[in-house]
Amino acid sequence: MSETTAMLEIRRSDFTDAVKPLLKIARPRKGEEAVLSFDGSFLVIELGGGGVGVPAKGIWPGQARVVGEFVTSLMKAPPVGNPIVFKIMDGRIFAGSASIGCAWQAAEAKKIELPVNATPLNFLRISETYTDEEIRDAGLHKLIKLAREGRDEKVARAAHHLASLGITADDLREFIRKRVLGEKAR
Numbered sequence: 350m351s352e353t354t355a356m357l358e359i360r361r362s363d364f365t366d367a368v369k370p371l372l373k374i375a376r377p378r379k380g381e382e383a384v385l386s387f388d389g390s391f392l393v394i395e396l397g398g399g400g401v402g403v404p405a406k407g408i409w410p411g412q413a414r415v416v417g418e419f420v421t422s423l424m425k426a427p428p429v430g431n432p433i434v435f436k437i438m439d440g441r442i443f444a445g446s447a448s449i450g451c452a453w454q455a456a457e458a459k460k461i462e463l464p465v466n467a468t469p470l471n472f473l474r475i476s477e478t479y480t481d482e483e484i485r486d487a488g489l490h491k492l493i494k495l496a497r498e499g500r501d502e503k504v505a506r507a508a509h510h511l512a513s514l515g516i517t518a519d520d521l522r523e524f525i526r527k528r529v530l531g532e533k534a535r
Contacts (some may be wrong), residue, residue: 354453357392357407358435364433367403368424374399381496382452383420385435385442386412387443394437396420398467405435413442413490423492424446454486461487472496473529500525 371394383396386411391402396417412528419442427433428445436443441452461479475484476493484490504525 354437355409357405358402358432359378359405359407361431363404367401371401372424380491382414383417384412384488396459414452415442419449469496477529
């Protein structure tokens with residue numbers, strides 16, 4: 350038998366009105382996750398460095414992390430019905446008849462503030478500032494991985510060209526780490 354972990358009811362008009370601004374600014378990158386939480390009065394949807402609150406009623410004692418494209422598709426074409434029912438059951442989030450797998454975490458999971466249209470530099474800064482668990486809980490682990498991979502590719506190319514000067518990939522990674530954290534390079 351399935352057990353519902355969380356369930357919220359949202360008036361359809363409240364949902365469509367609330368998500369309009371986020372739909373205009375949020376451009377989730379491939380693999381980016383959205384975080385859905387409840388503050389007692391509003392379903393809070395955070396995506397792409399932006400967030401909105403949608404008036405809601407129910408119980409939602411945690412945070413759901415879900416693929417950003419799923420949330421974007423819900424914003425573009427809201428589920429049928431009024432009210433729209435969001436629920437978590439058996440590791441899936443359901444919004445009306447649509448559903449997808451999600452990760453459920455404690456409500457007090459630390460949030461990471463992300464600027465709208467964040468750059469790889471923003472993600473590298475986050476990777477140096479927060480733990481892997483905090484990054485995972487914020488739904489940013491795939492984007493951090495991509496930023497690190499991009500950095501490593503550039504470092505490998507630069508190290509190849511600078512090898513005759515005795516500069517290694519480790520030297521370059523340390524220089525980048527310091528710059529990302531705002532430290533002065535000597």
